[in-house]
Amino acid sequence: MVLTFTEAGIYCPAADAYIDPWKPVDRALITHGHSDHARWGHRRYLATEAASPVIRHRLGDITLQTIRYGERTRIGDATISFHPAGHVPGSAQIRVEVGGEVWVVSGDYKTTPDGLSEPYEPVRCHAFISECTFGLPIYRWPTETALAAQINSWWAETRAKGQTPVLGVYALGKAQRVLRLLDPAIGPILTHGAVEATNAVLRAQGIALPPTVQVTADLDRKAHRGAMVLAPPSALGSAWMRAFGPVSTGFASGWMQLRGVRRRRAADRGFVVSDHADWAGLNSAIAATGAERIFVTHGYTAQFAQWLVSQGYDAGIVRTEFGGETLDETPEGETTG
Amino acid sequence: MKDFAALFTALDQTTRTSVKTAALAEYFRTAPEDDRLWTVALLSGRRPRRVITTTRLREWAAERADIPLWLFEACYPVVGDLSETIALVLPQPTDRIERSLTGWITALRALDTADEAARKSFVLSAWDGLEPTERFVFNKLITGGWRMGVSAKLTTRALAQATGIAEADLIHRLMGDWTPERVSWASLIEAPDPTADLSRPYPFSLAYQLEDAPDTLGPVADWLAEHKWDGIRGQLILRAGTRHLWSRGEDLMTERFPELAPLTDFLPQGTVIDGEVLAWDHAADRPLGFSSLQPRIGRKSVPKKLLTEAPVIVMAYDLLEWQGNDIRARPLSERRATLAAALDGLPPTLPLRLSPLVAAQDWAGLATARAQARDIGAEGLMLKRLAAPYRAGRRKGDWWKWKLDPLTIDAVMIYAQAGSGRRATLYTDFTFAVRDGDRLVPFTKAYSGLTDAEFREITAWVRKNTTERFGPVRGVRPEHVFEIAFEGIQASPRHKSGVALRFPRMARWRRDKPVAEANTLDDLKAMLARYG
Numbered sequence: 001m002v003l004t005f006t007e008a009g010i011y012c013p014a015a016d017a018y019i020d021p022w023k024p025v026d027r028a029l030i031t032h033g034h035s036d037h038a039r040w041g042h043r044r045y046l047a048t049e050a051a052s053p054v055i056r057h058r059l060g061d062i063t064l065q066t067i068r069y070g071e072r073t074r075i076g077d078a079t080i081s082f083h084p085a086g087h088v089p090g091s092a093q094i095r096v097e098v099g100g101e102v103w104v105v106s107g108d109y110k111t112t113p114d115g116l117s118e119p120y121e122p123v124r125c126h127a128f129i130s131e132c133t134f135g136l137p138i139y140r141w142p143t144e145t146a147l148a149a150q151i152n153s154w155w156a157e158t159r160a161k162g163q164t165p166v167l168g169v170y171a172l173g174k175a176q177r178v179l180r181l182l183d184p185a186i187g188p189i190l191t192h193g194a195v196e197a198t199n200a201v202l203r204a205q206g207i208a209l210p211p212t213v214q215v216t217a218d219l220d221r222k223a224h225r226g227a228m229v230l231a232p233p234s235a236l237g238s239a240w241m242r243a244f245g246p247v248s249t250g251f252a253s254g255w256m257q258l259r260g261v262r263r264r265r266a267a268d269r270g271f272v273v274s275d276h277a278d279w280a281g282l283n284s285a286i287a288a289t290g291a292e293r294i295f296v297t298h299g300y301t302a303q304f305a306q307w308l309v310s311q312g313y314d315a316g317i318v319r320t321e322f323g324g325e326t327l328d329e330t331p332e333g334e335t336t337g
Numbered sequence: 338m339k340d341f342a343a344l345f346t347a348l349d350q351t352t353r354t355s356v357k358t359a360a361l362a363e364y365f366r367t368a369p370e371d372d373r374l375w376t377v378a379l380l381s382g383r384r385p386r387r388v389i390t391t392t393r394l395r396e397w398a399a400e401r402a403d404i405p406l407w408l409f410e411a412c413y414p415v416v417g418d419l420s421e422t423i424a425l426v427l428p429q430p431t432d433r434i435e436r437s438l439t440g441w442i443t444a445l446r447a448l449d450t451a452d453e454a455a456r457k458s459f460v461l462s463a464w465d466g467l468e469p470t471e472r473f474v475f476n477k478l479i480t481g482g483w484r485m486g487v488s489a490k491l492t493t494r495a496l497a498q499a500t501g502i503a504e505a506d507l508i509h510r511l512m513g514d515w516t517p518e519r520v521s522w523a524s525l526i527e528a529p530d531p532t533a534d535l536s537r538p539y540p541f542s543l544a545y546q547l548e549d550a551p552d553t554l555g556p557v558a559d560w561l562a563e564h565k566w567d568g569i570r571g572q573l574i575l576r577a578g579t580r581h582l583w584s585r586g587e588d589l590m591t592e593r594f595p596e597l598a599p600l601t602d603f604l605p606q607g608t609v610i611d612g613e614v615l616a617w618d619h620a621a622d623r624p625l626g627f628s629s630l631q632p633r634i635g636r637k638s639v640p641k642k643l644l645t646e647a648p649v650i651v652m653a654y655d656l657l658e659w660q661g662n663d664i665r666a667r668p669l670s671e672r673r674a675t676l677a678a679a680l681d682g683l684p685p686t687l688p689l690r691l692s693p694l695v696a697a698q699d700w701a702g703l704a705t706a707r708a709q710a711r712d713i714g715a716e717g718l719m720l721k722r723l724a725a726p727y728r729a730g731r732r733k734g735d736w737w738k739w740k741l742d743p744l745t746i747d748a749v750m751i752y753a754q755a756g757s758g759r760r761a762t763l764y765t766d767f768t769f770a771v772r773d774g775d776r777l778v779p780f781t782k783a784y785s786g787l788t789d790a791e792f793r794e795i796t797a798w799v800r801k802n803t804t805e806r807f808g809p810v811r812g813v814r815p816e817h818v819f820e821i822a823f824e825g826i827q828a829s830p831r832h833k834s835g836v837a838l839r840f841p842r843m844a845r846w847r848r849d850k851p852v853a854e855a856n857t858l859d860d861l862k863a864m865l866a867r868y869g
Contacts, residue, residue, distance in 0.1 A: 138425035
């Protein structure tokens, strides 16, 4: 086996390295900076150049080696390379080749371009280890254009009613993606400290984002009437939010596709925004790999594996500790500030 | 349909009642009268007769979505709603059909006489020609079970805003056995004829649970106390030779209780009684458990066996109409006296009794009576202010439920299942067991009582501690003890443990208790012997 599945994570014996391990290991290959994939406590890390600033920002002083997309490196008897996963800036699928056999670990991925992350590239392989967070046919994402129209019209409507829209978004990835969908002609954009800290990291590595103003204790909120506020989901309903006066709350997540989930969030609006592949995306990605063996990790694993088997794949389920797109638990590291 | 779908979206997008009321009032002002009427009907649970089975809808949706049926079925529990599941799996619309709400309903009713091929082609072309929200609404029109997060109160408030008619009048006008096929906007809402509907009930008066000490209610002499019976709250209407029995949920259940027919011969026309329908054990002169009533629910006719095994009576609480006059505005003391006089001298074999008063000199005396309520098959006491009129709906002040504290048992969680609808991403439905030596015997399910934070915590735990899977159900390590509260316990041959609980829920997560200290099957049997 090119890769095996262990208590500590997905392991490559030929390289003596783990991919996104959840227990401390000697050598960790990291697909992207979200906290269920890039964890603290490994001796050595390898990640893409583009992912490294966020990983350093979140994990502090670690031994981190970087690699360019598509660059091949030899570790032990394995040839390793990283390829764009389209999930968040810097996110990668990891390709592992041993003795001519190629396995790819998808990490988290999304097949449609979001204008921010390096667009997803299919990688041919023999075995593909895929997430399936949204692996049911009920999940179909709107286009970026439709999303922009929905979010901007909500902003304009709430502004007209004298309310402040507060949109819950994860600090890494989704916040910046939404930022680029916003129409700055409607008003200024305010950010929660956790979002702004990630903005700063991404701006420093050359990613263009529209101007934002961080909400601080002494910020004159009244002077920014009509602003859109981007905050981590945990800030919705908090004392922090109440300082804005009358608000309309929104939540951006793939789970917002489901009416029941929208209603349980008790946000005024739910926007279907996900950094994971939808049903069609998962299926097209898997087909494009040419792989015959598929291992599904997190999400609707049982149903999706059964579907893949019915489509003629040799598919199985692998238990991991990846969280996918969490709805309620805020990933650690998202709540600072 | 576009306007109605937009109304649906507006209602769905907010949790604020004021915003919902405004959106609804605006719709009642601007929509065509027939669409308005249908909207009121749908919001009050009146739906067109189902002409297409959900089995067919599932098959057609899977076919249109080009997925196997099992996969469609796997989506359904995640979404928690059939209409929404269909709307989500279908491909993008290829066409655009403009038709009003009433137009769609009329077209659906016309399918009644169509063959299956015609029904299928109608449904498929509708799916192809509607936007996702309209599709969802369309599916709801077919399947029924309409819930739009709009209470009856909110509907009448919006109607009141749109029409200028008082809310209390509207509540009454909207009750009863009407459908948009038989009434018009004018005859129902604007200028109703009070004699038009002999079956029309009055809005039920409802009580809140008394949370404070009873002496906060003032002198005990101001109050009427009676037992709170655990049956089906009903309104018995005798007018112009007809008999109607309504449930509190506005279900017309006359046919399910044929033994009440003789009452027509003994009570004058123009009599409306508020009471409790109870299955009665005549030998022991006490109610049979609630489960004896259950076979009557959800069936149209009643087999003879049921009539002899679990005959019902109406335990009369109150008199709302007498000799054709609405007497709800009179004080309870007067209504009750009239009721007692009306029932006095009726043959004792008639299935109608006056709910006995519970008399006491002081609150302590009533507290004692309450504590003994379970012994005679009641749930506690009802306290009603003697000077109060019969009000519509649930209000604080004049009526209080003073129920007994629930029974409790400490049980071990052994199975977990994800919730549906708004709780689809959480494990919320659990099966609990009591100990029997080394075995764990499942005896109840419960799915409410925990906070959202506790549900999230237990969900994370379930994911990591699953030992087996049976379809959507996960067997989990028997590690957590919960205090299960319930209102009653009865023997039940249908359950493995031999008991059935009434209203079980999780009262507390007993993190302090190891599994070895959970209650046993013997404890459960002892409770059954005492309270069953």
